[in-house]
Amino acid sequence: MSMKLLTINIKNFCKKYKSKIVYNNFNLLIDNKKVNFLVSPNGIGKSTLIKAILNLISYKGLIITNLVSFAYCPEKVLLPEYLKVKDFLNLFDINETKKQDLLALFKVNENLYLKNLSKGMHQKVLLIQALAVDADGYFFDEPLNGLDKQSECVFIAEIKKLYNIGKMIIISSHYVERYNEINCNIIEL
Secondary structure, three states: OOOOOOEEEEEEEEEEEOOEEEEEEEEEEEEOOOEEEEEOOOOOOHHHHHHHHOOOOOOEEEEEEOOOOEEEEOOOOOOOOOOEHHHHHOOOOOOHHHHHHHHHHOOOOOOOEHHHOOHHHHHHHHHHHHHOOOOOEEEEEOOOOOOOHHHHHHHHHHHHHHHHOOOEEEEEOOOHHHHOOOOEEEEEO
8 A cells, every 4th residue: 555645845944033044045845755864953943843834824935835733733832721631631532532542641640630740641641642543644753761661662663653654753853863763864954
């Protein structure tokens, strides 16, 4: 069975914050033939590029894609502390069976309040929120941040599943070596 080729074509991309130029006429073509990793030191623009692709920030240039739907796990987000895990996850259009499977795999109790979770547990909830969506493209910004080794393995196994069914995957990471089992396209920014 052949997979649909999914692409993101970035042309003459420009972005600056006040007087700091992050991108100036940057061009890049990304597809779903491999798992795409955005790699660079802090402050170079990995998160900025993801947010631009997702149309979460303003920019100049063109980003053309045939992706119809997206799932996104940001690097940092303040979760509403007054909600339980299950109530937070119910805010999203996610697959209930997949959600339950991921809660079990990541060993997350859905009846806990978000305010009582550790940094690693917060990260697991964000990953579950993104992984349980049925989307064309999956975007993860530093997804291993705060995870224990077992949870890293669960996440990597889920990425392999998405890749094997032809999904577009973009991961920003400082730790590409942790993904050595995956068919990687390293994009150095």
